[in-house]
Amino acid sequence: MSDSAPIHDAEYYLLEDQHRDKWDAEDQDLDSRLAALRDKHGSPPNIIHIMWDDTAFGDIGIDALAAIRGFETPNLDRMRDEGIMFTRMVTETACTPSRAAAITGRHPTRFGMGTVDWPLIFGGLSGEEVTTANVLSEAGYATAFYSKWHLGDIEESYPHNQGFDETLFLPYNQVSSIWNAQGDAGNASPGVAPGVRPETGYEIDEHGLRPDGFILAMEGKKGEQAREFGEPSDPETYGNVDAESEKRLLEFVRRNAADGKPFFASYWPNLLSFIPSPQKTTVNSGMLADGLKRLDGYLGELMDELEKLGIAENTVLVCMADNGPMIHNPPGLLGMAETIFRGGKGDFTEGGVRVPGFAWWPGAIKPGQIVNDIIHETDLFTTFARLGGATEHIPTDRVIDGLDQTALLLNGDTHGRRDYVFIYLGDTLAATVKGRYKRHWLVGEGAETGVAAAFYDLILDPRESMPQLVPLIWQSGQWDRMLARHELWKEKYPDRPKARGIPFTGIENARPETKAIEERFEKLREQLPFDPLEFLQFSMPESMQVTQRVDAVD
Numbered sequence: 001m002s003d004s005a006p007i008h009d010a011e012y013y014l015l016e017d018q019h020r021d022k023w024d025a026e027d028q029d030l031d032s033r034l035a036a037l038r039d040k041h042g043s044p045p046n047i048i049h050i051m052w053d054d055t056a057f058g059d060i061g062i063d064a065l066a067a068i069r070g071f072e073t074p075n076l077d078r079m080r081d082e083g084i085m086f087t088r089m090v091t092e093t094a095c096t097p098s099r100a101a102a103i104t105g106r107h108p109t110r111f112g113m114g115t116v117d118w119p120l121i122f123g124g125l126s127g128e129e130v131t132t133a134n135v136l137s138e139a140g141y142a143t144a145f146y147s148k149w150h151l152g153d154i155e156e157s158y159p160h161n162q163g164f165d166e167t168l169f170l171p172y173n174q175v176s177s178i179w180n181a182q183g184d185a186g187n188a189s190p191g192v193a194p195g196v197r198p199e200t201g202y203e204i205d206e207h208g209l210r211p212d213g214f215i216l217a218m219e220g221k222k223g224e225q226a227r228e229f230g231e232p233s234d235p236e237t238y239g240n241v242d243a244e245s246e247k248r249l250l251e252f253v254r255r256n257a258a259d260g261k262p263f264f265a266s267y268w269p270n271l272l273s274f275i276p277s278p279q280k281t282t283v284n285s286g287m288l289a290d291g292l293k294r295l296d297g298y299l300g301e302l303m304d305e306l307e308k309l310g311i312a313e314n315t316v317l318v319c320m321a322d323n324g325p326m327i328h329n330p331p332g333l334l335g336m337a338e339t340i341f342r343g344g345k346g347d348f349t350e351g352g353v354r355v356p357g358f359a360w361w362p363g364a365i366k367p368g369q370i371v372n373d374i375i376h377e378t379d380l381f382t383t384f385a386r387l388g389g390a391t392e393h394i395p396t397d398r399v400i401d402g403l404d405q406t407a408l409l410l411n412g413d414t415h416g417r418r419d420y421v422f423i424y425l426g427d428t429l430a431a432t433v434k435g436r437y438k439r440h441w442l443v444g445e446g447a448e449t450g451v452a453a454a455f456y457d458l459i460l461d462p463r464e465s466m467p468q469l470v471p472l473i474w475q476s477g478q479w480d481r482m483l484a485r486h487e488l489w490k491e492k493y494p495d496r497p498k499a500r501g502i503p504f505t506g507i508e509n510a511r512p513e514t515k516a517i518e519e520r521f522e523k524l525r526e527q528l529p530f531d532p533l534e535f536l537q538f539s540m541p542e543s544m545q546v547t548q549r550v551d552a553v554d
Contacts, residue, residue: 004392006382006400007493010485011420023417026407033410034387037364041314043262044139044388045361046253048302048317049132049380051102052271052295053095053148053174055288055321058339060356061085065339070284073292075300079319079358082367084409088374089357090421090433091323094345095173096150097424098322098377099268103131103151103162105381105394105402107424110490112498113151114426119172119211119503120517122536124152125162126499130395132381133163133264139390142263144252145169146245148270153215155506156499160220166252168219168229168245170270176216177238177273188274188331193233213513215504217241225508235275242269246298250305257309262388268322269295274331286335288325303360313363316387316409318380320357327351342463348423348430348442349464359409366412373416374433378402383409399493422486427495432482437472438464439479455479500536 016023038044058065060073061080079085092098092108100106100113104125108114111129133143145159149169152158159167170176177183184193191197192210216232229244230237249267256263272291282289299319306312325336327344336344343349357375359365382402385391394400401422407415421433430442436459443454455472456464502518504510524532 004396006391006394007396007398008403009399009401009422010489011482012403012418015417015419019417023407026411026415030406030410034406037314038389041311042260043314044141045364046256046262046311046315047136047141047264047384047387048249048253048315049102049264049266049384050295050299050317050319051099051266051268051322052292053322054324054326054336054345055292055356056325056337056339056344056351057087057089057341057354057356059288059325060292061358069289069337069339071282071289071293073296075296075303076319076356076358078300078303079317079360080368082362083358083360083365084369084371084412086320086357086359086375087370087372089320089355090353090374090376090423091321091355092377093323093348093352093423093425093430095148095322099148099150100125101401102322102377102380103133103266104129105132105378105400106398107378107401107422109424109427109495110399110401110493111496114424116150116173117152119153119176119214121153121171122503123498123500124154124157124171126496127156127161128496128499129162130393131163132266132384133159135163135381135385135390135393136264136388137163137165138393139388140262141388141390142252142256142261144249144263144265146249146265146267146269147241148173148268152499153503154499154501155226155504156501158218158220158226158506160222160224160226163222164266165222166219166248167221168217168241168248170217170241171215174270174272174274176214176232177235177270177275179211179214179216180233180235182235182275186275213504213511213515213517215507215510215514218507225506227508228510228514238270238273242271245269250302253302253305253311254309257311264384264388271295272334276333284335286333288335313361315361316364316384317360318358319360320377321355324352324355340462342465346425348425348440350438350458350462353421353423361409365409369412371408371413371416373408373413374418374421375405375408375416376402376418376421379405379418399489420482429483429486432479432486433458434479434482437475439475440464440467441483443467497539502533 092101094116096116097108100108143164145164145167150173153171178189179192181193183189184196217229218226219229220226272287324344341351343351378401383405386404386406419435423431431440438456440454443452453467453469455468504514
């Protein structure tokens, strides 16, 4: 292992040892092709990553299933026809962990971001983490982030403090669309808005449960303070974020195309509001389907603009969902459902982590490909760094779970470099995939004695409904060694805690109620017989974390 090479999980080195000569030769060819493309276009490729929420594999890209589900996505289908449709794009199990993984190339359990947090978080993505925006900025890229960040509410976690040049973002998620008087009055979020309900006379803790002072959306530029965007009590603020993000993304693309500067943009749309529009646009009529139709229309506009600007052949576009569908206690008429695989958001079965994913790069990616290799969302970090000539900026003092999948993009099916995935629920390792097989670690009867029916063949049983014992018990020792290697490597490179602090500092135009968050705690520190901020050092037991329950939502 080279001192300058990224450190991967232990399992990767067993694969590298078996395929080193083949991969070295392939890498030499890839380097030549990337250099030729750079000479042709005058810069490394632009990169755009679009990731939305909670969509089952099969909802997009399979025409018969789309007909059954009652909506169409012609521009995502165009990506399928002109590029790659992945059948094994794997994510984390919920949106905060998934976003943390995609932007850092690391399983979020390694840095305290394995669960979905709610306001006020008093924490978020640590400034010690290194993002795709960080490494590509070092290589001369312009960088931008738009819409749903959901990676914390402390200053160091803001995306413009995580490598992005310009940002417009939500620190939380789509549920914030009902944290207002309209949501309160409709009992969608009862009690969240002050002044909606009559007082009973029993209220003695003004700040007990309500997240007073929270900010719905912010914008900012690297090296500058953030500014609040809109007002959280106004329902239109939430709805304006995606529209403004899409406008700014097109402006960002045009500006950098004109300047001849390579760019990296992440657009992670909110996609839907929990206060739905009265205008239904699909036969399905669910919030997800209508949101996907609108996003698909914008995607077509973006692809057309790339072609109009003459930069489509020098732009990599990756579109995907962040995890499976919200099937456990969703709000009414959300319209999310299982399709091929069992489970959804919050589950470690394939339905929770196997999502629609597409890649488009005209002239570089061969059209019309169905790729069955495993690709994990952490791989995007390392692959984008390779494409951008930024590999030297990947840190080498920590495990980078993401593998370089440039060969998969440029050479296609069977050229992947991953045959394994570790699937976590929070900080608990729930399952491991190796090739076509899967081992559930969270099992019931028989687990203590080593004779649990916990083995699955994902081709014979894609819904993981028929656990095997005797037919696949021959694998047991090998799974145990794989687990041991993973855990021993974690001892060598220990997990780090989530960053902690006071929410919503560093806001240029902070409202008085937002400033009061910090002021209130400073005052309490002087008056209480304990430090009111000592809870920041407390780690919630996993059994009590809302995202560990099967009825969890985010």
